[in-house]
Amino acid sequence: MKRVTMQDVATEANVSKSTVSQYINKRYDYMGEETKNRIEQAIKVLGYQPNYVARSLKQKKTSTIGVIVANILHTFSTQVIRAIEDYCHEHDFHVIVCNADDDPEKERKYIEMLRAKQVDGLIVFPTGENLDLYNQMLDEKFPLVFADRFIDHLPVKCILLDNEKASMLAVNHLIENGYKDIGIVTTSLERKLTPRIERVSGYKEALNNNGVDVNETYVQSVEVHRMKEVIKEMLSLPEPPKALIAGNDLALMEVLKVVKEEQISIPQDLAIIGIDEVSFASLFNPTITTVAQPAFEMGKDAAHLLLELIKHPAQVPERNIYRYEPILHIRNSS
């Protein structure tokens, strides 16, 4: 079952393949009406479909971008990906998504594979551990956008939440509602990943701004599998917090598991705010107060920015850091 090529069409239409190529690429400037019709006919008769691989090789572009997310389990990642795909498909770009699973080795492999496949650009939620690769892409002026996390001293365009403000919105809202003993639980800070670091520092700053001392036992950052345990410990302190901020959607799930297991009444025994929106926030009993990221907008902008870098490499904007405003959804858990 040999696929029909441009040469076949040319033969069928009695023209050269140059002319067929012109036709396919809609460069009809000087093309005779009759020729056009013959080619159109031939294409229809033979059921010709152009081979983009050949075109890509010649044109040195693939109209494909790669997206490497750190951890696809976050709703935020899924939403950003969806926005990127929507935007790219509208602009006739394809998207290859990879999940690095927060593993620097996987990230390395995917960056190399995607570049070998000649993607025109890359959106990465960086693990932060492959500085040589990041720098190499920068040196080569390869179109690159980071999302969610930035790496110090690396002049890469980066799209991310104003994380400090996210925590501040949560803290301020709790304080307005009369809470002072406010805890926060996030995933591990060991790898110094932007959102976690900033959410904790924003939390501390907001407490300070409100004249509340930070109680370090109320601040816990551990891997997800240890989180329930740590939350239970925090709630068993002689003076447990009266409110708890979940650092992201996965942390919120752990908090809710503890709430269930220990039959804690929300918000009477414990107020809860989650950073990141979750699908069930307004269905839950009680409904859950969240600080949402404008994930769709962020994904769309990341894609837009990347396609600009690809199409107009000459006019790259100066700005590197793009911050997005978190949105507080006040519901009944706080």
Add this chain to the structure above:
Amino acid sequence: MKRVTMQDVATEANVSKSTVSQYINKRYDYMGEETKNRIEQAIKVLGYQPNYVARSLKQKKTSTIGVIVANILHTFSTQVIRAIEDYCHEHDFHVIVCNADDDPEKERKYIEMLRAKQVDGLIVFPTGENLDLYNQMLDEKFPLVFADRFIDHLPVKCILLDNEKASMLAVNHLIENGYKDIGIVTTSLERKLTPRIERVSGYKEALNNNGVDVNETYVQSVEVHRMKEVIKEMLSLPEPPKALIAGNDLALMEVLKVVKEEQISIPQDLAIIGIDEVSFASLFNPTITTVAQPAFEMGKDAAHLLLELIKHPAQVPERNIYRYEPILHIRNSS
């Protein structure tokens, strides 16, 4: 910033590019130790990365598959995609995902684009409306696997849930718990999509098997945006159902919205079972009984099947339909 090619490596190592190619492809059978070292050195010095586009053109394979989901909003789609990606990455295949949004025109566009990009195979959640394309791929023996839905009289490998059994599990469980007035709400049946049709027919059959007459006012199939309204009507009947099955995860969300708005007590006023697992099922108040699909297994098997079709086109198995067992998770909403 010219990328370095195989020719550059060959020159640097003082060999021909044939030899470099052999080296890259690990065909060292007759290669001198010294030559190997020189090439290895040259690659390192120049930072050579092979160009897969050129290789693909020559080899007529891209090691990439396409996945076209009907509607990416379903958790099931997301999970299947993730399983496909995991499996493919393990086997050095790449995945391009497209969301047809239940629009046959988009599906057509994506099938054509992905084939133009020379993907080696396709996993499709078919809209069912592009019979000519499906048949064309079949004629050309193009590697193709359907998921979630099958199309009558089309001999395509298809991976899907035993949907009738899913409904039956739900109905039987409700009947065991003493319910007889059981309703079901699904998305529209107009397009005759397998899961919806089968879930409704399984529901009816299960009622019959239990000697319960089907009450057609308890069976509603409409688009998501009309679902709340229809559920409210059903619950306002003179004799409303005492239990309700949600036909998929999106339907369950609508049911839960109504429950919230109308302050219905679950399961006292109304028992609920959802088909499809949801992230919050065991966190909810009450926890929600669901019938889950083995989504991860299904995605993995779909990918495995497709890669087999790609690698061993000669030995395609006879079997076309692969059914998967639904799993009843009994919780407190029923």
Add this chain to the structure above:
DNA sequence: CTGAAAGCGCTTACAG
């Protein structure tokens, strides 16, 4: 207005 020719960066049968 259309065609011949070169070339994109690889792989592969074949020659030596």
Add this chain to the structure above:
DNA sequence: CTGAAAGCGCTTACAG
């Protein structure tokens, strides 16, 4: 054990 040559299916200056 290694290399010269052809070719994958396109695009693109350039010639006429």
